[in-house]
Amino acid sequence: MTGNVPAIAPQVPWALMALIGGIALTVNIPLGYAREGFRKFSVGWFVCVHLSVPFIAWVRLVNHVSAWGIPAFIACAVLGQVAGGKVRRILRGRP
Numbered sequence: 001m002t003g004n005v006p007a008i009a010p011q012v013p014w015a016l017m018a019l020i021g022g023i024a025l026t027v028n029i030p031l032g033y034a035r036e037g038f039r040k041f042s043v044g045w046f047v048c049v050h051l052s053v054p055f056i057a058w059v060r061l062v063n064h065v066s067a068w069g070i071p072a073f074i075a076c077a078v079l080g081q082v083a084g085g086k087v088r089r090i091l092r093g094r095p
Contacts, residue, residue, distance in 0.1 A: 020065060035085060
């Protein structure tokens with residue numbers, strides 16, 4: 001029974017997962033900054049929130065990362081959106 005442990009997901013190096021998460025975070029900071037300038041749920045707001053999704057999906061697929069990484073990438077993207085919005089609010093003098 002040794003060596004025959006079934007894998008739930010293919011083994012992906014953690015450094016690659018961290019790199020893709022960092023890309024998701026970095027791409028979403030300027031989008032979060034721009035999103036803060038639009039009325040909530042407007043077309044511009046929707047575009048700013050979702051514009052990075054195809055790019056992040058492409059990076060994930062090109063690097064053969066399974067769907068198990070998607071929740072982590074979404075969390076990184078949301079964190080980038082929040083950080084970008086916070087930067088804009090700070091620069092405009094609103095907390």
